[in-house]
Amino acid sequence: MQSMKKISVFLLAILTAPAVADSNIFFGEKINAITLYGAQSTGSGSLLKLIQPGIWDFNPQTFLMAQYSQPMKFFRLDSRLNLNIGQNIAYNSSKGLSFFGMGISIDSALFQYDGWYFGIGIGPFMRDNMDRWVESRLVFEEKVFIGKNFADNWHFEIFTVHFSNGNFTDKNKGFNFAGIGLGYKF
Numbered sequence: 001m002q003s004m005k006k007i008s009v010f011l012l013a014i015l016t017a018p019a020v021a022d023s024n025i026f027f028g029e030k031i032n033a034i035t036l037y038g039a040q041s042t043g044s045g046s047l048l049k050l051i052q053p054g055i056w057d058f059n060p061q062t063f064l065m066a067q068y069s070q071p072m073k074f075f076r077l078d079s080r081l082n083l084n085i086g087q088n089i090a091y092n093s094s095k096g097l098s099f100f101g102m103g104i105s106i107d108s109a110l111f112q113y114d115g116w117y118f119g120i121g122i123g124p125f126m127r128d129n130m131d132r133w134v135e136s137r138l139v140f141e142e143k144v145f146i147g148k149n150f151a152d153n154w155h156f157e158i159f160t161v162h163f164s165n166g167n168f169t170d171k172n173k174g175f176n177f178a179g180i181g182l183g184y185k186f
Helices: 002-015
Strands: 033-043 059-074 077-090 097-112 116-127 138-150 156-162 174-183
Touching: 002 116, 033 077, 033 156, 059 097, 059 174, 077 116, 097 138
Parallel strands: none
Antiparallel strands: 033 059, 033 174, 059 077, 077 097, 097 116, 116 138, 138 156, 156 174
16 A cells, blocks of 8 residues: 555656746747737638638638737646637628637647747637527637747747537537737747
């Protein structure tokens, strides 16, 4: 019993030990970042639209988002904790699908090389209304992105994002967007 306790403490210490690194790929030596994103709707539908551009169906919706981030580690991966504020502007045939939302998310870099990074993100968002695509105010964001740091304080990203409620309700077509982001680290 005593040896089992020692093994448990040892494993717990290894699994929870902080990872030591000189910098975070998203921040370098900085500790804050502001990123502005702009995206075009790639239609409603499944999460597969994150990684299959061939099934994108462009709709008259524009998504704008401001993101404040701080560095963190998530399972020892360079990550960032984000506070997001976004507005979907729907027009023409998509009228009635506009929404304002706020959320928190975690983005993690799965791969990094020479200032380039590839990652994924996830987090909950609260919207100001329900609509004919998603019947709830609570939605979850799933994101895939590729980014590049340039200069000391700037980064650029290309991303796709999916918002849905995980089938909490009968109506859950989801929202999908593809776009670009420009960020400043300080």
